[in-house]
Amino acid sequence: MTNFGTIIIGDELLSGKRPDRHFQHVIETLAQRGLELKWCHIIGDDPALIIATLRQTLAQDDIVFCFGGIGATPDDHTRQCAAEAAGVPLYRHPEAVAEIEARFGAEAYPRRILMADLPQGSRIIPNPFNRIPGFSLDHHHFLPGFPQMAWPMMDWVLDTLYPEIRDQAPETEALITVLDAMESPLLDLMNEFVRRYPDLRFSSLPHIGEGGERKVEFGLRGSRPLVIEGMNYLKSEVEKLGFRWTETATV
Numbered sequence: 001m002t003n004f005g006t007i008i009i010g011d012e013l014l015s016g017k018r019p020d021r022h023f024q025h026v027i028e029t030l031a032q033r034g035l036e037l038k039w040c041h042i043i044g045d046d047p048a049l050i051i052a053t054l055r056q057t058l059a060q061d062d063i064v065f066c067f068g069g070i071g072a073t074p075d076d077h078t079r080q081c082a083a084e085a086a087g088v089p090l091y092r093h094p095e096a097v098a099e100i101e102a103r104f105g106a107e108a109y110p111r112r113i114l115m116a117d118l119p120q121g122s123r124i125i126p127n128p129f130n131r132i133p134g135f136s137l138d139h140h141h142f143l144p145g146f147p148q149m150a151w152p153m154m155d156w157v158l159d160t161l162y163p164e165i166r167d168q169a170p171e172t173e174a175l176i177t178v179l180d181a182m183e184s185p186l187l188d189l190m191n192e193f194v195r196r197y198p199d200l201r202f203s204s205l206p207h208i209g210e211g212g213e214r215k216v217e218f219g220l221r222g223s224r225p226l227v228i229e230g231m232n233y234l235k236s237e238v239e240k241l242g243f244r245w246t247e248t249a250t251v
Contacts, residue, residue, distance in 0.1 A: 002063060002165050003038040004030055007053060009068035009078060010145060011044045021147050022067045029154060034167035038062065045069060047077045054085035058138060063162065065154055068145035070134060072114040082137055083119035093118040096133050103131035125153050136161070170201060170221035174231045175248035178216045178238055182206065186216060189237050197230045199223075217248065 006026045012018040020042065027037050039062075043049050050069070057064050069078030083090045096116035100108045118124075118135045125134035125141060129149040135142050141157045143150040158165075178186065183206050194202055201221040208214055218234055220227050238245050 001168055002035075002162075003061070004035060005039045005057060005062045005064045006037060006041075007057065007064060007066040008040065008042045009045065009050060009066065011075070013042055014044050022150065025147065025151060026065060026154070029151070029158070031169065033158060033165075034169050035165065036169045045075045045077060047081050050077055050081040051085045054082055054140070058085055058140060062139065063165075064140045065157070066140060066142045067150055070115065070142055070144055072111055078142060079115075079118060079135075082140070082142060086119055086121070086137055088120040090117045091120050092116050093122060093124060093135070095124045096135070099124065099126070099131045099133050125157060128152050170223070170227075172224040172227040173219065173221045174227050175217055175219045176231065176235065176238075176245045177207075177248050178218065179244045179246065180214065181216050181243050182214050183216055185241065186238075186243075189234075189241065193230070193234060193237075196233070197226065200226055200230050 004026075006022065008020055008022050010018070013020045023040055023042070026040075030037055041053055041057075043053055054066075066078065066082075069076045069081075080090060092113075093116050096118060097113065100112055100116055104112050112132070115132050119137050122135040122137050125136055125143065127133050127144070127149055129146075129152070132144075134144065134150075134153050136157070141154070143153050183190075183204060186204070190202070190204060197220075199222060201219075203217075203219040203221075205217040205219070206214065207217065220230050220234070222230075235245060
């Protein structure tokens, strides 16, 4: 099982000046390939925090998509921070130079060419929008903050570098809602269920309505035969406890 993570960088996201669009897109893009997002960090343009975050994630084997901060303005720190976190210098990547020169010619100098300064050992990620590339360092893939650039580049990474990684997400999800219930009287049932079905992903989500009515949503994810078996067990045990349930969804 391969874990996927994402790091989304930008003060403007944390201040509310600009809404994040990457998180949901990453979830949807992975789901199209039968994959799931394991974790997400949204952080500001703080070099120390970016370095600390990347040091932690580079020490793992996860495939990570990192959005934002790879430009050449004073608040773009990601290229430098990635190099610092990996313990390598920045260097002028010849393939990145070729891409930027092909797009801008003499106007690439003296400023745009700075975006060709990448951590040593990087591989470039082609940018079909304006040819200023992103870069990969180990299994971390650094993309621009602009969705129209970043999203096709993410597709390219998945389809080119990881074509064999597919269909790892649970194939079936089922939900029931236990009516007029709180979680506490259902805890013994939940613990017993997790013991009986360790290969299923179980979730419990309580709800309190505007009128004070309470209900608990049980969710199961996993292989279809096991989800069906586990849900039948849950329904039966809920009824034994004297509660009513309604089937919310099966996907």
